[in-house]
Amino acid sequence: MRWLRSVAREIYGLFVDDGSFAGAILVWLGLAMAGLPRAASNARWAGPVLFAGLALILIESVLRFARRRMK
Amino acid sequence: MVIGLGQLEATRMGTTLVASFLASLVECVEALTVVLAVGSVRGWRSALAGAAAALALLAAIVATVGPALTRIPLHGLTRIPFHMVQLVVGAMILLFGMRWLRKAILRAAGLIAMHDEEVAFARSAEAIREAEASVAQLSKGAHRWDKIAFGAAFNVTMIEGGEVVFIVIAFGAGGAGLLLPASLGAVAALLVVAGSGFALHRPLARIPENTLKFLAGVVLCAFGTFWAGEGTGIEWTGSDLAILWLAAAYLGIALCLGPLCRANADVLVEE
Numbered sequence: 527m528r529w530l531r532s533v534a535r536e537i538y539g540l541f542v543d544d545g546s547f548a549g550a551i552l553v554w555l556g557l558a559m560a561g562l563p564r565a566a567s568n569a570r571w572a573g574p575v576l577f578a579g580l581a582l583i584l585i586e587s588v589l590r591f592a593r594r595r596m597k
Numbered sequence: 598m599v600i601g602l603g604q605l606e607a608t609r610m611g612t613t614l615v616a617s618f619l620a621s622l623v624e625c626v627e628a629l630t631v632v633l634a635v636g637s638v639r640g641w642r643s644a645l646a647g648a649a650a651a652l653a654l655l656a657a658i659v660a661t662v663g664p665a666l667t668r669i670p671l672h673g674l675t676r677i678p679f680h681m682v683q684l685v686v687g688a689m690i691l692l693f694g695m696r697w698l699r700k701a702i703l704r705a706a707g708l709i710a711m712h713d714e715e716v717a718f719a720r721s722a723e724a725i726r727e728a729e730a731s732v733a734q735l736s737k738g739a740h741r742w743d744k745i746a747f748g749a750a751f752n753v754t755m756i757e758g759g760e761v762v763f764i765v766i767a768f769g770a771g772g773a774g775l776l777l778p779a780s781l782g783a784v785a786a787l788l789v790v791a792g793s794g795f796a797l798h799r800p801l802a803r804i805p806e807n808t809l810k811f812l813a814g815v816v817l818c819a820f821g822t823f824w825a826g827e828g829t830g831i832e833w834t835g836s837d838l839a840i841l842w843l844a845a846a847y848l849g850i851a852l853c854l855g856p857l858c859r860a861n862a863d864v865l866v867e868e
Contacts, residue, residue, distance in 0.1 A: 541692035572831040592858040
């Protein structure tokens with residue numbers, strides 16, 4: 527049982543170090559799945575919009591960590 | 598510019614191979630450090646046997662799970678639509694890659710400590726010595742096989758190797774024919790690291806682990822975004838070549854974020 531728990535913890539740790547960061551990525555992907563291809567006025571922009579959202583999540587998370595570490 | 602189908606295939610296979618090699622290299626270096634520590638403290642026979650047993654098990658997992666995943670879109674063996682597979686695989690690669698890239702940026706900015714293979718080696722050796730002291734009575738030549746050494750080497754190879762298997766399956770599941778370049782990339786990483794470790798008999802401290810993680814994170818994020826996008830129904834301009842601009846864009850952002858973090862830190866220190 528302990529072995530299973532440690533395997534589960536390892537697998538979880540592969541994808542998540544900061545819960546809010548991982549959560550934001552999944553929420554953004556969910557929103558993208560719900561309507562991005564239809565919502566983007568020009569289909570060519572759907573990909574760049576998906577990327578921009580993910581890039582913003584990364585930037586916010588890194589800067590938030592930096593601010594918290596320096597306080 | 599007209600791009601032929603063959604060129605697209607070559608780009609897709611080439612980027613899959615390089616991405617799998619880079620990502621796997623990081624994991625192999627980490628596993629080698631612990632196997633070396635175990636071998637140098639408890640003896641090589643059991644340490645190498647433990648690592649080899651884990652590698653055999655992992656190879657069996659890839660051989661079983663990998664082809665089953667890539668058959669989903671080709672033969673319709675299951676009722677799972679291919680776009681859902683792409684979305685799930687893309688999301689997993691994104692979570693994995695973004696986590697690596699974020700950590701590499703924070704390390705490059707000096708906000709968290711760099712990973713040092715020499716320190717990791719010393720820590721692992723110390724942990725093994727402590728375990729050795731606690732079971733000294735069991736190991737005084739009573740067994741031909743050293744269970745502690747076998748178990749420690751097996752565990753670390755399974756954990757780090759499991760991450761490599763995930764990388765191979767994730768990249769391989771992106772389309773027909775991609776499992777082979779993904780596997781070749783991982784095997785090449787394993788051979789490079791094992792060969793270097795065999796020749797040097799010491800941790801590969803000179804491998805720029807953070808730079809590798811940074812680059813692998815960029816490539817993983819590009820692949821993850823591409824496949825998650827395909828899964829959500831997005832049609833990428835330039836098809837697979839979009840992976841290249843995505844990688845360039847992630848790289849640009851990641852390179853800018855380090856100095857930006859340091860500038861933020863300077864402002865806070867001045868305040």
